[in-house]
Amino acid sequence: MAKRGYHHGNLRQALVDAALELIAETGPQGFTMAEAAKRADVSAAAPYRHFTGRDDLIVEIARQGFDLFADVLEYAYKDGQPSPLVAFEAVGRAYLAFARAHPGHYAAMFESGVAVNASKDLAAANARANNVLLRAAADLSARMPPDRRPPAAMFAAHVTALSHGIVALYARGTPGARAPFTAEQLLESGVGVYLRGLGFLDSDT
Incomplete structure (x- = not known):
């Protein structure tokens, strides 16, 4: 070493x-x-x-992680191109890719118990990453009928929770060890079910 x-x-x-x-x-x-x-x-x-101590060190790691995370999500989103749906799916895949590529950062960000407002810099980095998810959700949900359209923040939170659960259960360790599907397949199918439930995708799509 x-x-x-x-x-x-x-x-x-x-x-x-x-x-x-x-x-x-x-x-x-x-x-x-x-x-x-x-x-x-x-x-x-x-x-x-x-x-000042371990928690302060973890706050800095989380801050750096959210900055990296925001960069990865922004690159994947490409300002909603070539379409809101394609860009939204790319953001989901980027979420999984980040968790695999930066396990230490991911754990500090989401599994350490550190509050996102523990420092101004951490809060700002977290907000930048969340804003990409919110933009992706807002751009996609804008194409849904108003009576079936959830608030963008709720939409983003649902898909974030799905992504985080897949990371925790299926995206670590040996691929396929806990399910006969990849993490990407699980996320794609889960988002598909969610969008069909909102009436965004036809049942045959």
């Missing part, structure tokens, strides 16, 4: 990187500041020059 620490010139980020490894191995509550310091190859006291 490559050594980290002062010679990197950025102890704060070295500690974040060390904690990300530990979170991926043991979960967001399964490590101590001393272990993060050891993994970063610094003294046990060094982390406290940048963070």
Whole structure:
């Protein structure tokens, strides 16, 4: 394992990187500041020059995670192109891809118990990611009959909950170990059922 620490010139980020490894191995509550310091190859006291404790370190990891998440979602959404439905489906796939590619960030963001308003920067990063989901939901639901159209925030929350459940149950570990379908197939079919229930898709679509 490559050594980290002062010679990197950025102890704060070295500690974040060390904690990300530990979170991926043991979960967001399964490590101590001393272990993060050891993994970063610094003294046990060094982390406290940048963070008040483990929760403060996790807040920074979550902030970085939501910034990455927002970038991934915005890239997938492409301003609703080539159509609201295609863009919405792309955002869903991007959600799953992010969870796989950044397990440490994802755990800090959604499984650590840290409140999204724990810091202004974290709240802003979370809002930027949520705004992509809201835009995707609003653009798609705008094509539904008004009497069948849920509020965009509710629409986004439903699909986020579905995506998060699929990540928790089926998108980790060995693909196919818990279901004979990929996480993407489960999300696509789940969103399809949801949209048919709203009358957006025909039953034969």
